[in-house]
Amino acid sequence: MKHSGVTKFSIQNLLGPIIILILLTHFVGGASTSLQLITQSALCLFVMVLALQVFVGNSGVLSFGHGAFALIGSYVSAMLTAPVNIKDNALAMNQLWEPLISPQVNIYVALVISAAVSALVAAITGVFLMRLNGLAAGIATFALLGVAYNVFFNNKKIGPGSQALPGVPLIENNWILLLLAVISIIIVYFINISKIGRTLRATREDAMAAPALGISIFKVRLIAFILSGAIAGLAGGMYSHVAGTFQVQDYYLEFTFITLSMLIVGGSASIWGALVGTFTITAIGQVLLMMEQDLPVFGIQVQIPLGSRAVIIALTFVVVLLWRSGGITNGKEFRIPKLKRKS
Amino acid sequence: MVQSILDAISLGGLYSLAALGLGLVFGVMRLVNFAHAELITIAAYTLVLTAQFPLALSLIFTVLVTVFVALLMEFSVYRRLRGVNPAVMLIASFGLSIVLQRVYELMFGALPRSAAVAPFLRGDFKVAGLSITISSVITIVLTITILLAMGYLVEKTSLGLQLRAASADFKTARLLGVRSNRLISAAFGLSGVLAACVALILVIQNPQISPYYGLNITILSLVGIVIGGIASLRGAALGGFIVGVVLSSLNTLLGNGRVYAYSWLFILVLVILLVRPGGLLSKGSELERV
């Protein structure tokens, strides 16, 4: 691989994606109620894709396990903020474990806790998972997702099981979600340019060279896994406050595929790639949804058969990969152009 | 008890067939073809939709359709991705899998389609006072037959030799004259045939076909080929077999806890991978970078 990503701090590289994100949120998110909702969920997905970028983009190891962290983050944040009476009433017949019913914290405290819990789970599982390479690592992370899904789906003592937990308080303000996304960008940016980021990319390009340089692949991968687990947990938490509910099924295969494809379609080597991927796929999905419902898109009315939306999204994805296996951005960071002053 | 053992063996055999299909394709192009699931699904749909025809005719038709879809996949998508990073190929196959699921949904509807395929194979019979389902016996017989046929093909024919050589070192195999396009197409075609066989066995047991019909078995066989040792077809078959037997045994042993069978299986998989990252049949140094 030619692209080793950005290594030196440059304010243009950092501000570029942030400014675009602010503009998108302002113009699209403010346009209508339905667009606001889409923007909000896109912001959550973007944070999730950033989490994947930190780990997958830098290490080159494919992780199917991040859905588990989003699941856990969403679960923690929802359980800590959903009204006691809802947890009591809606889930009482499902024998929810007593101590889980009463705790109540502020949304933002809950989000911090969800990131922390996900990081903890990432640390514990990462100690084992990060010893693996290649396909074995891929399958092992998938096993993590499988276990998390299987346990949460079936165990009604710890959560809603296969049902949805309603009444999770909403974050209605776009700007708060935006702020969380921007904080994530900044964190991810600094991880990417740090020694850990650089070392990880070195191990991606040459797995043999790293041990020769005295670098422990295990250690740097584990650190990246924990950090990206925390961000994925945050993304899951944010999503529960956008959807107003927590449901295990939201974080399984489809979620894993959509977020991974957003990363890869955009280009897994940069934050800019994560942003382009998330918003391209969201936008395509939205346009197609409107077409399915026979609504005008930019004044043009094109109807497509019901159900063809998902075919087209997945097809777009495959076509992008065929056309450009490095993704749309192909590893580049977006820079805001330098202002040249003539003096 | 006897029935449980037969169930375990038949499920193991079934998974090893699915794993072989995945292993064949992985061997020649280092592709984990997630969309193998959709080959099994289309075969199952074809079986159910042609159920009114004589069984032999329906079978031939099913094999043809499945092989056609397998070759179409190779030709339209994977051929263009040859040589790219295996992770990208894996994700592409994931995407292709979803494309096909949606296409099936558009074509056949989201609700399950069903028909009695080979109804005479349902029910059970008694041996020495024990009641045994016909389908488990048929499954075992069919599986053994197919595995033996595959074994012959891989070990004794020129195509099999080329497949084994290409799996070990495609570059050198080509230098010796192995035609890459033909061989990869052959591997896809064979994986289509195996998918049709798997579908036949599955449909006898459960003829409710939805667009996601082949997903579960494919995911589990994928897990199987990794723990068996992805470098060899034997490893793939063995791994698939182990996963099937373990899953079936867990379902029997766990009683009410059987909803957690997958979790135990996945934990077992993690343990095996940690002890032998290259799989049970690996020689230690065959680490693939995917």
Added chain:
Amino acid sequence: MALLEVTNLVAGYGKVEVISDVSFTLEPGKSIGIVGPNGVGKSTLLQAIAGGIAPKGGSIIFDGKNIAGKKPEDIVRLGLSLVPEGRQIFSGLSVKENLALGLTGRRNKKGANEAILKMRELFPVLSTHENHQAGMLSGGQQQQLAIARALISEPKVLLLDEPSLGLAPTVITDVFERLQEIIGMGTAVVIVEQRANLVTSFAEKTIVIRDGKVQATLTPADAANSESLQRSYFGAGE
């Protein structure tokens, strides 16, 4: 007319150009050596000729046809066979199976058994071990197997990439004696070697590659003159 005529060949991996301008010709039944320091692109050159990588420029005329950029499986069928660096035998397959794979590249499907018999005569040791795993053979035996496997397609030109690699001196002598026999049977041979003296004394002519270009052409007479050998190898003034 030359059997193999390589003209202004450019080759490399990705964007890196390793071979920038190499030309040489080979007559039927003759031999040519290619020498040069480590990492100079000798293997790249052979891979480009045999189709393992696509050349970036220049032409490779073999038997009257331009084969540059053709697939390796097609080139071997035209009668040009490569024994790759490090032998690359299939260690998990038996000796017999390795030889059988060589049959894949035959133009003429008839005479397969005769071809195998001929190889057994030439390399008797392969017969004794035919049912053993090829990985169990010694280095010299593996090299013989790799050469035999490449010869089964009855090539007009055999390319060898460092046949002496990792072999003991007596075994090397043995391998080169076999090569002499093979040339005697009418097969033209291209040998890439790290050890210049080995091949310079063996081949009718030897080209020296450095900086991606042909720097000199040597004859067996030069092999005796170690000074001229060194000069052309490392360049003047070193």
